[in-house]
Amino acid sequence: MLEHAWIIPLLPAASFFLILLFGKRLPRGGSEIGIAAVGLAFVLALVTNAQWFDHVGDAEHEAPAGEEHAAAVVGAGATGAEGESAAVAQDGEPAGEEPAAEEGGGGEAAEEEHATVEPITREWTWFQSGGVEIKAGMLLDGPAVMMLFVVTLVSLLVHVYSTDYVAGDRRYTHFFAFLSLFTASMLGLVMASNTLELLCLWELVGVCSFVLIGHWWEEKPNSDAALKAFLTNRVGDIGLIVGVIVLFFAAGGTFDILEINTRAVAGDIPSTALLVAACALVAAVMSKSGQFILHTWLPDAMAGPTPVSALIHAATMVVAGIFMVGRLYAVFFEGFDIGSSSVSVLAVVGGVTVLGGAGLAFVQDDIKKVLAYSTVSQLGYMVMALGVGAWTAAFFHLFTHAFFKAGLFLGSGSVSHAVHSFDMKKDMGGLRKWMPHTFWTFMFCTGALIGLVPLAGFWSKDEILAGASQLGDGYTVFLVVGLLGAVMTAAYMTRVIWYTFFGEFRGHGHPHESGPRIVVPLYILTALAVVAGFANIPAALATDGVELRFEHYYEPVGAYFPSALPTFAHPEFDLGIALLATVLGVLSIGAVYAWYWRGLGPHGLTQRSRLARGGYTVLVEKYYFDHLYTDVIAGGIKGPVARGAYWFNQNVIDGLVNGTGRLATLVGRLVYQYVDQDVVDGAVLGSAWATGSTGQAFRRLTTGKVQQYGALLFGAAAVFAGALILFV
Amino acid sequence: MLNQFLLLGAVLFCIGVYGVLAKRSAVMVLMSVELILNAVNINLLAFGALRGDVAGAVFALFVIAVAAAEVGVGLAIVLVIYRNRQSVDLNDVDLMKG
Numbered sequence: 001m002l003e004h005a006w007i008i009p010l011l012p013a014a015s016f017f018l019i020l021l022f023g024k025r026l027p028r029g030g031s032e033i034g035i036a037a038v039g040l041a042f043v044l045a046l047v048t049n050a051q052w053f054d055h056v057g058d059a060e061h062e063a064p065a066g067e068e069h070a071a072a073v074v075g076a077g078a079t080g081a082e083g084e085s086a087a088v089a090q091d092g093e094p095a096g097e098e099p100a101a102e103e104g105g106g107g108e109a110a111e112e113e114h115a116t117v118e119p120i121t122r123e124w125t126w127f128q129s130g131g132v133e134i135k136a137g138m139l140l141d142g143p144a145v146m147m148l149f150v151v152t153l154v155s156l157l158v159h160v161y162s163t164d165y166v167a168g169d170r171r172y173t174h175f176f177a178f179l180s181l182f183t184a185s186m187l188g189l190v191m192a193s194n195t196l197e198l199l200c201l202w203e204l205v206g207v208c209s210f211v212l213i214g215h216w217w218e219e220k221p222n223s224d225a226a227l228k229a230f231l232t233n234r235v236g237d238i239g240l241i242v243g244v245i246v247l248f249f250a251a252g253g254t255f256d257i258l259e260i261n262t263r264a265v266a267g268d269i270p271s272t273a274l275l276v277a278a279c280a281l282v283a284a285v286m287s288k289s290g291q292f293i294l295h296t297w298l299p300d301a302m303a304g305p306t307p308v309s310a311l312i313h314a315a316t317m318v319v320a321g322i323f324m325v326g327r328l329y330a331v332f333f334e335g336f337d338i339g340s341s342s343v344s345v346l347a348v349v350g351g352v353t354v355l356g357g358a359g360l361a362f363v364q365d366d367i368k369k370v371l372a373y374s375t376v377s378q379l380g381y382m383v384m385a386l387g388v389g390a391w392t393a394a395f396f397h398l399f400t401h402a403f404f405k406a407g408l409f410l411g412s413g414s415v416s417h418a419v420h421s422f423d424m425k426k427d428m429g430g431l432r433k434w435m436p437h438t439f440w441t442f443m444f445c446t447g448a449l450i451g452l453v454p455l456a457g458f459w460s461k462d463e464i465l466a467g468a469s470q471l472g473d474g475y476t477v478f479l480v481v482g483l484l485g486a487v488m489t490a491a492y493m494t495r496v497i498w499y500t501f502f503g504e505f506r507g508h509g510h511p512h513e514s515g516p517r518i519v520v521p522l523y524i525l526t527a528l529a530v531v532a533g534f535a536n537i538p539a540a541l542a543t544d545g546v547e548l549r550f551e552h553y554y555e556p557v558g559a560y561f562p563s564a565l566p567t568f569a570h571p572e573f574d575l576g577i578a579l580l581a582t583v584l585g586v587l588s589i590g591a592v593y594a595w596y597w598r599g600l601g602p603h604g605l606t607q608r609s610r611l612a613r614g615g616y617t618v619l620v621e622k623y624y625f626d627h628l629y630t631d632v633i634a635g636g637i638k639g640p641v642a643r644g645a646y647w648f649n650q651n652v653i654d655g656l657v658n659g660t661g662r663l664a665t666l667v668g669r670l671v672y673q674y675v676d677q678d679v680v681d682g683a684v685l686g687s688a689w690a691t692g693s694t695g696q697a698f699r700r701l702t703t704g705k706v707q708q709y710g711a712l713l714f715g716a717a718a719v720f721a722g723a724l725i726l727f728v
Numbered sequence: 729m730l731n732q733f734l735l736l737g738a739v740l741f742c743i744g745v746y747g748v749l750a751k752r753s754a755v756m757v758l759m760s761v762e763l764i765l766n767a768v769n770i771n772l773l774a775f776g777a778l779r780g781d782v783a784g785a786v787f788a789l790f791v792i793a794v795a796a797a798e799v800g801v802g803l804a805i806v807l808v809i810y811r812n813r814q815s816v817d818l819n820d821v822d823l824m825k826g
Contacts, residue, residue: 702825703825705819707748707749707757
């Protein structure tokens with residue numbers, strides 16, 4: 001199956017075309033094709049995962065010699081956890097690594113320490129241009145396999161959920177067709193083997209999000225939101241294109257991801273080129289993964305149907321940026337010099353986003369917008385983790401976040417399905433009595449998001465915090481940012497719980513629990529949100545063979561990943577940080593509980609204090625980013641530039657066109673008058689006249705009288721005879 | 729001796745030419761053509777006799793045969809013209825006038 005994993009994205013792709021062609025005629029409007037295709041893809045993804053685990057295991061058993069050698073180089077017993085496998089034995093690496101690195105060619109020595117897990121690749125020639133052979137293919141390694149599982153699972157659940165949620169919609173078939181295409185493009189993206197293929201599928205993901213966000217395009221705000229998402233993404237896509245081009249030339253004319261990464265790790269690419277490429281790619285991440293300052297499209301994307309929001313936020317769209325960084329991690333690692341003391345752009349972007357997104361989540365009344373800003377903030381965590389070198393932490397958080405955020409979105413969809421509104425303050429409240437299933441799943445997913453022990457978010461967030469603390473120096477600020485973000489997350493999610501599920505019901509009618517097609521996906525996601533954290537349980541808390549499974553199976557091991565470098569480190573579990581984060585989170589929940597449930601604290605502060613009101617307004621206006629973009633930038637360009645263009649059009653271009661026209665008319669008239677009438681016509685008529693008059697002249701000779709001809713004959717004969725006599 | 733023959737031939741030729749150019753009747757024109765041909769015959773015989781060569785007489789015989797055929801064709805044409813127009817006046821036969 002590993003060799004044939006490329007079939008997985010083709011299934012939903014085929015389903016897209018089948019639904020478009022035949023969906024309308026089927027009894028369930030094409031949804032059955034989509035579910036079957038994605039379901040099959042999910043089964044295949046499971047098989048792929050199982051075989052990948054075997055593959056990793058085989059790679060370790062085949063490399064005992066390397067392990068011994070590495071042990072000899074590093075020094076006996078340098079690492080305790082090394083016992084079973086070499087691939088896991090990355091703990092405590094920095095300490096043991098130093099002598100080996102000094103001995104010569106640090107990269108080489110580090111490579112020998114790991115059993116390499118070969119990624120599975122298959123390639124086909126796509127096209128040839130200028131002697132460069134462009135290939136399309138599949139690159140299957142740890143992160144790709146992990147993403148296959150996440151994307152197919154969330155997509156399958158979203159498909160099932162949608163059959164109830166958008167039932168009776170005017171574009172039901174169309175909706176499922178694009179869900180399929182969305183899934184297919186994301187599955188293709190995670191397995192893309194070269195940057196050009198990645199770019200194409202990246203754009204395809206963007207197109208699908210545009211179509212699905214604008215699903216109800218009859219209403220202006222929805223189509224505006226779709227356009228905003230698409231155009232904002234275009235801004236970042238320029239960065240991706242520039243980055244891909246820079247990498248192509250820097251890596252010696254190749255789009256191949258493995259080769260680019262290998263060369264970056266080996267130090268064959270000049271670091272300036274890597275820095276430029278990485279900066280360009282950060283722009284792409286900012287737009288796609290909703291990082292400040294290009295995050296503004298993400299909350300507006302809530303205009304789409306809720307299952308689409310769940311898909312965008314959990315599995316397909318926004319994690320594409322994170323995945324791209326992880327895929328080209330060697331470029332970022334070397335380009336930004338992650339692991340050294342200089343603070344990387346990636347970490348700064350992520351850190352700003354963690355706090356910025358969480359701040360905005362406080363003032364939203366729309367339940368989905370709170371979750372959207374929460375996603376922005378959580379994506380910030382991931383980018384920050386990548387920025388501080390904690391690759392595994394970032395991907396682990398992506399993994400767990402996919403489950404609980406999909407669960408939260410689908411839960412909010414279930415709520416809004418019942419009250420026909422997204423407004424928490426006006427139309428919700430007290431729903432825990434009416435919707436027990438939704439309530440309990442939502443509670444657990446919220447717990448996972450806040451990071452309560454032992455739910456999924458606790459483990460992954462803690463790993464990020466540990467990663468932020470490991471580097472010290474300037475990076476310590478990111479530990480603070482992470483803790484602060486955790487506090488804010490706990491607070492705004494508790495606020496959501498209060499407005500939605502507690503207090504008095506403020507809406508109309510009688511809300512009712514949703515049907516099984518909505519509730520069952522919620523339970524599945526909640527179960528995963530509870531247990532997913534144990535996939536990467538720290539070594540300090542578990543026995544051998546259970547600990548750090550996620551890292552063991554999904555983190556790439558090989559010359560194309562910076563784990564081969566001496567500066568690459570894995571954060572150690574830190575009980576202090578974990579405890580601190582948990583205590584802070586619980587305190588924050590307690591404070592919000594006191595505020596809403598008990599009515600304690602200075603309520604009405606925004607009315608009394610001008611400072612508080614100012615802060616509140618800034619948050620409501622979303623830090624004025626939308627004003628900056630639409631009024632200042634777009635408006636500034638629109639006014640003068642448009643006027644200038646109009647003037648240019650009227651005076652220069654029109655003048656040019658009119659002048660050319662007038663000149664052409666004049667030339668035409670002259671040509672008619674002199675050339676056509678006089679020269680051409682003269683020649684024709686003159687030759688006709690000459691022929692006619694010659695004919696007239698000769699006509700007189702032909703009288704028709706035989707005797708005249710005879711006279712001429714004899715006369716001529718006499719003349720010739722005379723001439724003969726005279727001259728001969 | 730030769731001069732008389734040549735003079736006779738020249739006179740006959742001139743009468744023939746005059747007939748061909750001046751007579752209005754097609755039959756008379758045909759007869760004048762015969763005169764011209766016979767003038768030529770006299771010349772041929774005269775020179776043949778002078779040189780003692782029989783070729784002149786042979787040529788004259790050929791000319792007589794050809795003249796007979798020519799008169800046959802010519803009279804047939806005249807006959808057809810007469811049938812169509814009840815006249816053989818050459819001044820009326822000018823269909824080819826340009």
